[in-house]
Amino acid sequence: MKNKLTVFTLLLCFIGWAQDKSSTSDELEKTYSEYINIPREVIFVHLNKGLYVKGEALAFNAYVFEKQTKQLSESTTTLYCEILDNDQNRVGVKMLKVVNGTVSNQFDISEEYKPGTYTFKAYTNWLRNFPENNHFEANFTVVDREELNNNYEYNEVENIDAQFLPEGGHLLEGVINTVGVVVKKENGRAFKNASGYILENDKKITEFYTNHLGIGILTMKPKLGVNYKAVLKLTNHNVEFDFPIVRERGVSLAVNSEDQIIIQLNTNESTLESIKGNTYKVMVHNGSKSFVIDTQLEDYKTILIIDKDQLDEGIQIITVFNEKNVPILERLLFIHKEKNRAYISKATVSKSKTDSVFFNLEFANIINDSTGYSKLSVSILPQETLAYEENSDIYSQIYLKPYVKGEIEKAPYYFNKINRKKKYELDLLLLTQGWSSYSWDSIFKKDQQIKYVFETGITARLEIKKRNHRKFMIHKLQHTNLDVIEIPKNEESFKINGLFPKEKEQLLLSYINSSGKIKRTSLNAYFSPSSIPSFNKSSDLGFAILPTIKVDSEPFFEDAEELETIVINADKIRERNLKNTSRGTVDYFNDFKRNSTQLVTYLSNRGYRTSNYNGQFILEDPRRSSNGPPIIVIDGAIYRDTSVLINFTFDQVDYIEIFRNGTGAPQYKRPNQGDVIKITTNPKLRRKISLDRISEFSFPIHYSSNKEFYKPKYSLINSDFYNYYAVYDWKEELSISNSNNVNFSCRYNGSQAFKLIIEGVTSNGQLIHEVIDLNLD
DSSP states (O other): OOOOEEEEEEOOBTTBOSSOOOHHHHHHHHHHHHHHTSOOEEEEEEESOSEEETTOEEEEEEEEEETTTOSBOSSOOEEEEEEEOTTOOEEEEEEEEOBTTEEEEEEEOOTTSOSEEEEEEEEOTGGGGOOSOOSEEEEEEEEOTGGGGSOOOOOOOOOEEEEEEEGGGOEETTSOEEEEEEEEETTSOBOTTOEEEEEETTEEEEEEEBOTTSEEEEEEOOOTTOOEEEEEEOSSOEEEEEOOOEESSOEEEEEEOSSSEEEEEEEOHHHHHHHTTOEEEEEEEOSSOEEEEEEEOOSSEEEEEEOGGGSOSEEEEEEEEOTTSOEEEEEEEEEOOOTTBOOEEEEEEEEOTTSEEEEEEEESSOOOOTTSOOEEEEEEEETTOSSOOOSOOHHHHHHTGGGBSSOOTTGGGGGSSOOHHHHHHHHHHHHTTOSBSSOHHHHHHOSOOOOSOOOOSEEEEEEESSTTOOEEEEOOBTTBOOEEEEOOTTOSEEEEEEEOOBTTOEEEEEEEOTTSOEEOOOEEEEEESOSOOOOOOOOOOOOOOOOOSOOOSOSBOSSOOOOOOOOTTHHHHHHHHHHHHOSSEEEEOOHHHHHHOOHHHHHHHTTOEEEEETTEEEEEOOOTTOOSSOEEEETTEEESOGGGGTTOOSTTEEEEEEEGGGTTOTTTOOTTOOOEEEEEEOGGGOOOOOTTTOEEEEOSSOBOOOOOOOOOOBSSTTSHHHHHHOOOEEEEEEOOOTTSEEEEEEEOOSOOEEEEEEEEEOTTSOEEEEEEEEEOO
16 A cells, blocks of 8 residues: 555634635534524532531532633523432422522431432523533432441452543554543443553454553554454453454544644545545534534545644534535544633631631632622532542533533543643543534534523413403512513413512512502412423433541531520611611611601601602602602612502611712712612511402422521541541632632631632633642641
8 A cells, every 4th residue: 555645734713714615514614503503501510528428518609601602601590400319319409590600509418318329410491402411410429427437348349341442433444543442440430550452363462551540542553354352451360342343444533632733534445546536524613613624535644734723722623524524533632721710829728816717819810800700619628538529620511521422530630730741641531532412413403492491580471360450560579679560451461570589489469550559469370480390411420429438436416506696786786887888878677667667758758759649659859959850779670660669668678778869879870860769678577468459479489598508516626537528618609809819717616727629710701620728837
């Protein structure tokens, strides 16, 4: 066979290049773009640890990103989190309200949880439309206190599985092929530092070795009509495995991405003459951008060289199509640029005289964006912990996992202190992944079915039963503003969108009659969604922490002392704090004021003139110094139509701030308008409204409220149990200051050594993952 070689050097960017592209290439790109341009979300969840003793809390902070931009999603409002047992039965579920891409909450690991392995999943309804791994999934372990007193002897002799995966997907006769090797234990974890060899008709032709992650590589030039076997060498015996079938005809793929992207297409003597003149297409894509290179295989080797600097950070997928636009080969690679990560330059811990421990984190390379939001979560564990294993982090979840089909053990390892060795190991991993998570069958269908809607809270559809009822008041919920709506006479139903009811909240509606009075109404109510959807897509994780060390100490105090609740002077302290921080005149409401104050009287006493004429509530400021009518703000929402105040009661008012001529409240001030009257309510304060004035409708599901993280009381600090399995504290929804610092404190319990697991995102979208050990001096 003649050794022919064709090389094309392509300095490409995503905008275009000088080559003419065929109409089929344009069609291929168009089809792909239509598929990926449908917005997608991708989710990461920071769990406070991976092994829980009954009685502890599984705390978490969820981050929802736009997949294409890698920025926190400002559109997502609803996240579902569920816990499944080993039989895939749902044992816990929550519906959460997402704000600016993040939300925090926790599951109580109660006595109802049997010891074993559980799966935590997080997803949105919209995310269920797509086959890629855009959801979050992680295993965790629950143990009994008594179980930790046992000796743990795990059988090291177990079934071993080895896979041999040709680069690109095919093993082609007569050319040099690269074959990835993956060796795993029965539980899915890597079988470290394995070795073996390949037999050709029972004759050893080459050897292979795997690294500490169970991944290796070999090269060979296979022949037709030959029996190949792979042999794995174990301590006491060898194990044989089948080897991929050798193809007589076809094209193979080899990719080198060390300095530039070098794509090599190989064919053999049996194939070349039959494919000469056919146009093959090489698409480079990443789920957001793509370009296509047309090439003809005129020789046995064709090499394409792409400028690495023109590609975005993260996964790039190389797909080869034959002349019929059928995908025949695929290879994943990763472009390292580091610009989308932020790092902690200094971390310190100190103890105060008041039994508090203070932590300070300093960042060096943050690019601040005043329009964005920075969010961090920190799990604080004992430094010797065995309850945390680094199998997932925010960077690998956003930049790597959504693009691969298989599960990746110790994914954060590849992105921690990146060097040439780790880049090579990641490339080995991607070589063994085969095809990406994008389904070409789905892409080529073109008529992608969108079954699941993008949810923005709960929608209520209400059927009107009394025709003369046309004007309604929607009473305030904790996360839904007070509103008044009027329904046209020819409509028999109406919808209320964007409802976010918390536990025990109901939809409260009143009919407003011609005199402006509110009355009970008669409606049929239907809600969507009416149940929490299940998520049937699963990953074959296989990773869960097992307790490995016996501990003899009692995990928790048997009789934990409850903190005494302090209520004396609480109202006065809060009132003083409000008055010290507000730039307006603050009127703090206690129970007496809520029950005895009338709106008209309240406003009149503050110099305003009110009237109620023909169902219209008019509010005026007669002062000469006034710039115009007051602006009403209720819980941050501006109400230009003051009719919402006709039936307003003080039963939920927490406090009222009045800003004369808007001074001190620029976010609400408008030209030619006067005072700002800012009313802040608290639905938990609601008195029972008379049943003849309001209709109640029960929501079928509710959004879960967060609560303060419960820190267990341990009987012995620095015992084996505490050091290996306890939790010190958990901090969520932290923000980075303008000076690029994060500060937080915890109550001191005698611990001296801490492990901080930090996840988050800066205001500019840089991702943060750090595991830091700190010691008190």
